[in-house]
Amino acid sequence: MNKRIGLFGFGVVGQGYYQIAKKHKEQWTPDTIVVKNKxxxxxxxxxFSYNPQEVFDKNPDYILELISDTNEAYExxxxxxxxGITVISAxxxxxxxxxxxxxxxxxxxxxxxxxxxxxxxxxxxxTTLETHFEEDEIISLEGILNxxxxxxxxxxxxxGLNFSEALRLAQQKGFAESDxxxxxxxxxxxxxLNILGLHAFGKFIGEEQxxxxxxxxxxxxxxxxxxxxxxxxxxxxxxxxxxxxIAAHILPTLVExxxxxxxxxxxxxxxxxxxxxxxxxxxxxxxxxxLPTGAAVYGDLIKAKNGFGYSYSKVNFDKPLDEKxxxxxxxxxxxxxxxxxxxxxxxxxxxTHQIDGVIFAVGKIKPKNFNKLNESGxxxxxxxxxxxxxxxxxxxxxxxxxxxxxV
Amino acid sequence: MNKRIGLFGFGVVGQGYYQIAKKHKEQWTPDTIVVKNKxxxxxxxxxFSYNPQEVFDKNPDYILELISDTNEAYExxxxxxxxGITVISAxxxxxxxxxxxxxxxxxxxxxxxxxxxxxxxxxxxxTTLETHFEEDEIISLEGILNxxxxxxxxxxxxxGLNFSEALRLAQQKGFAESDxxxxxxxxxxxxxLNILGLHAFGKFIGEEQxxxxxxxxxxxxxxxxxxxxxxxxxxxxxxxxxxxxIAAHILPTLVExxxxxxxxxxxxxxxxxxxxxxxxxxxxxxxxxxLPTGAAVYGDLIKAKNGFGYSYSKVNFDKPLDEKxxxxxxxxxxxxxxxxxxxxxxxxxxxTHQIDGVIFAVGKIKPKNFNKLNESGxxxxxxxxxxxxxxxxxxxxxxxxxxxxxV
Numbered sequence: 077m078n079k080r081i082g083l084f085g086f087g088v089v090g091q092g093y094y095q096i097a098k099k100h101k102e103q104w105t106p107d108t109i110v111v112k113n114k115x116x117x118x119x120x121x122x123x124f125s126y127n128p129q130e131v132f133d134k135n136p137d138y139i140l141e142l143i144s145d146t147n148e149a150y151e152x153x154x155x156x157x158x159x160g161i162t163v164i165s166a167x168x169x170x171x172x173x174x175x176x177x178x179x180x181x182x183x184x185x186x187x188x189x190x191x192x193x194x195x196x197x198x199x200x201x202x203t204t205l206e207t208h209f210e211e212d213e214i215i216s217l218e219g220i221l222n223x224x225x226x227x228x229x230x231x232x233x234x235x236g237l238n239f240s241e242a243l244r245l246a247q248q249k250g251f252a253e254s255d256x257x258x259x260x261x262x263x264x265x266x267x268x269l270n271i272l273g274l275h276a277f278g279k280f281i282g283e284e285q286x287x288x289x290x291x292x293x294x295x296x297x298x299x300x301x302x303x304x305x306x307x308x309x310x311x312x313x314x315x316x317x318x319x320x321x322i323a324a325h326i327l328p329t330l331v332e333x334x335x336x337x338x339x340x341x342x343x344x345x346x347x348x349x350x351x352x353x354x355x356x357x358x359x360x361x362x363x364x365x366x367l368p369t370g371a372a373v374y375g376d377l378i379k380a381k382n383g384f385g386y387s388y389s390k391v392n393f394d395k396p397l398d399e400k401x402x403x404x405x406x407x408x409x410x411x412x413x414x415x416x417x418x419x420x421x422x423x424x425x426x427x428t429h430q431i432d433g434v435i436f437a438v439g440k441i442k443p444k445n446f447n448k449l450n451e452s453g454x455x456x457x458x459x460x461x462x463x464x465x466x467x468x469x470x471x472x473x474x475x476x477x478x479x480x481x482x483v
Numbered sequence: 484m485n486k487r488i489g490l491f492g493f494g495v496v497g498q499g500y501y502q503i504a505k506k507h508k509e510q511w512t513p514d515t516i517v518v519k520n521k522x523x524x525x526x527x528x529x530x531f532s533y534n535p536q537e538v539f540d541k542n543p544d545y546i547l548e549l550i551s552d553t554n555e556a557y558e559x560x561x562x563x564x565x566x567g568i569t570v571i572s573a574x575x576x577x578x579x580x581x582x583x584x585x586x587x588x589x590x591x592x593x594x595x596x597x598x599x600x601x602x603x604x605x606x607x608x609x610t611t612l613e614t615h616f617e618e619d620e621i622i623s624l625e626g627i628l629n630x631x632x633x634x635x636x637x638x639x640x641x642x643g644l645n646f647s648e649a650l651r652l653a654q655q656k657g658f659a660e661s662d663x664x665x666x667x668x669x670x671x672x673x674x675x676l677n678i679l680g681l682h683a684f685g686k687f688i689g690e691e692q693x694x695x696x697x698x699x700x701x702x703x704x705x706x707x708x709x710x711x712x713x714x715x716x717x718x719x720x721x722x723x724x725x726x727x728x729i730a731a732h733i734l735p736t737l738v739e740x741x742x743x744x745x746x747x748x749x750x751x752x753x754x755x756x757x758x759x760x761x762x763x764x765x766x767x768x769x770x771x772x773x774l775p776t777g778a779a780v781y782g783d784l785i786k787a788k789n790g791f792g793y794s795y796s797k798v799n800f801d802k803p804l805d806e807k808x809x810x811x812x813x814x815x816x817x818x819x820x821x822x823x824x825x826x827x828x829x830x831x832x833x834x835t836h837q838i839d840g841v842i843f844a845v846g847k848i849k850p851k852n853f854n855k856l857n858e859s860g861x862x863x864x865x866x867x868x869x870x871x872x873x874x875x876x877x878x879x880x881x882x883x884x885x886x887x888x889x890v
Contacts, residue, residue: 371760
């Protein structure tokens with residue numbers, strides 16, 4: 077029994093899905109593919125449609141939404157769900173912005189929405205949260221969720237490139253957009269953490285609520301320091317629960333060798349989940365790429381065919397989904413020339429070390445201050461490993477000072 | 484709507500499941516618990532039954548089979564499946580021995596059988612193979628699948644214990660059985676690889692077909708050599724497909740620092756899957772323990788309630804499930820005093836180095852010879868990392884020779 081499939085978008089992900097679907101005996105290729113640009117040259121010789129309505133006119137069983145425009149995606153996905161159609165989406169921005177409404181539409185109209193490809197593409201983390209962890213209480217979820225940032229950090233740490241050389245290479249390799257802002261400032265990561273947070277904790281955080289600091293302010297001194305200490309820097313997204321509620325933030329983080337994130341290189345993503353019963357789990361896989369992402373979309377289609385849907389079992393629908401985030405202090409190394417700025421945000425100080433007018437300090441920062449520090453453009457922050465000795469940081473700073481590694 | 488649940492066995496796994504089930508609002512605790520020994524003191528004050536028939540007399544919706552006796556387990560599970568009842572099992576020996584028949588019983592009578600806890604307990608690898616990888620072609624599956632062996636290796640490499648000290652500690656901690664044979668000789672691993680192989684490749688290998696060499700013959704020299712080379716030794720199970728068929732074996736393996744298995748310590752298990760589309764994925768989690776294993780059983784129950792079952796989509800039911808394994812040469816370092824024994828199995832030799840009558844050689848061995856070497860008791864074998872330079876091995880051997888690290 078052939079199913080009618082409507083596809084919106086034929087970019088990197090859409091083509092990956094299509095390549096996979098056409099190899100299989102069962103016909104899970106789309107009968108309608110809607111694209112926007114009539115004049116773009118395309119890799120496949122297919123009949124394209126330019127009219128979104130054509131998808132709906134054919135009464136599809138499944139709709140795949142694989143476009144980048146969030147507003148258009150919102151239109152197609154809500155329209156489909158209102159018709160009770162099962163939708164597969166890879167659109168993190170759409171989902172992160174509208175999940176509560178999209179969940180509601182599934183409940184009212186009976187359609188399903190699956191979106192494994194939207195967060196940590198190749199890693200089946202949403203499905204796993206919805207099955208294996210369904211009745212387990214999640215204590216924390218951490219991840220490396222942006223392949224471009226991670227690729228840049230790998231080139232810096234493994235090949236000795238500086239930040240701008242590494243960024244240029246990431247762009248050449250197609251891992252970073254030509255405007256790489258969303259890749260390196262953590263905005264893309266916030267969308268993904270927001271989606272995963274809902275499945276892990278049953279709460280909708282809202283990505284604009286997640287204090288986010290990307291890798292764009294990372295300087296040569298912190299990189300030299302990390303190398304001297306045998307550490308790496310990774311952009312880590314973290315959400316955790318304590319008895320008062322949920323805390324979340326995104327920060328460049330110093331990572332020790334025994335941490336499983338230490339070995340996650342290049343365009344790979346990884347997720348670490350700590351729960352009450354299953355305890356610590358760690359997953360690593362490709363976070364980008366046409367085939368891994370297309371395979372996640374195709375996998376969703378097959379799961380939907382087999383009757384699988386997200387149960388949102390951690391969501392308590394009698395209570396509001398959103399919750400104010402806790403603003404718990406994070407222990408960091410902060411670097412700036414602006415002493416007053418550091419003073420205005422740092423508490424529980426443990427160390428201040430000055431090299432040629434550049435101040436390095438260890439202490440705690442409330443995540444709500446990340447935005448202010450981000451906008452100042454004068455500050456670099458690195459989260460420290462748990463219980464990392466401040467004496468090691470101090471010794472490391474003296475070493476780079478003596479070696480003349482401070483610019 | 485309460486469901487009737489019959490439980491066989493109340494050991495480590497059964498108690499873990501029970502602890503989890505009684506915390507949840509929905510009643511997923513058993514109404515009948517059948518145990519064998521009337522006189523054993525038990526941690527929970529519950530009414531136990533000693534008559535297996537009592538479970539069936541109550542017409543249960545679900546049966547949990549969490550006992551160790553394979554023959555009894557076979558009786559209960561086949562009886563349940565013939566009645567179309569959904570069964571959750573954690574019994575790797577049962578499953579590894581009888582999976583083809585148990586799959587057939589599901590198909591004929593409509594009951595389901597789930598068994599995530601039977602292989603790499605805490606890691607949802609079977610569910611992931613059955614969902615995320617359902618339509619993807621697996622190229623290879625490798626794993627650290629025995630927590631006791633891995634715990635022993637961690638103590639040797641991280642704490643400087645020798646083999647027998649490490650084994651004693653594992654027994655004290657409850658990670659190894661009082662008769663540790665099945666833990667350290669790889670037999671337990673073969674059962675798990677056999678189960679995973681079926682879900683990964685759709686073929687039933689048969690655990691007695693899997694050439695297996697455990698860690699029991701590991702000597703001080705190989706450990707000293709690995710440490711000198713900055714490598715670790717892990718007991719790795721591997722199954723892979725090439726155009727001619729499937730190859731599989733279990734061997735202590737030298738692991739380089741960049742390999743994700745390098746950081747898997749203590750009682751953790753890990754699985755690496757390489758597939759055509761999703762490419763490389765790596766999962767790590769607890770491989771033993773009452774709560775992680777109990778949570779995997781409980782998770783299966785919840786999945787079954789939500790309609791989930793294994794589709795065995797990679798199995799072609801028109802063809803016989805079993806397939807002769809390929810006997811492809813594996814590149815190893817072999818150590819023995821018996822020159823003739825080495826000569827009789829090693830081909831494509833690259834290096835022979837003798838220290839005080841002990842011969843170290845690098846070359847290839849056909850897995851079918853593992854048994855003979857195992858039984859001789861005079862040989863230690865270590866698989867080498869892919870493309871590892873023989874010159875490094877030679878230099879390492881000279882270093883341990885000069886340092887007097889050869890006993």
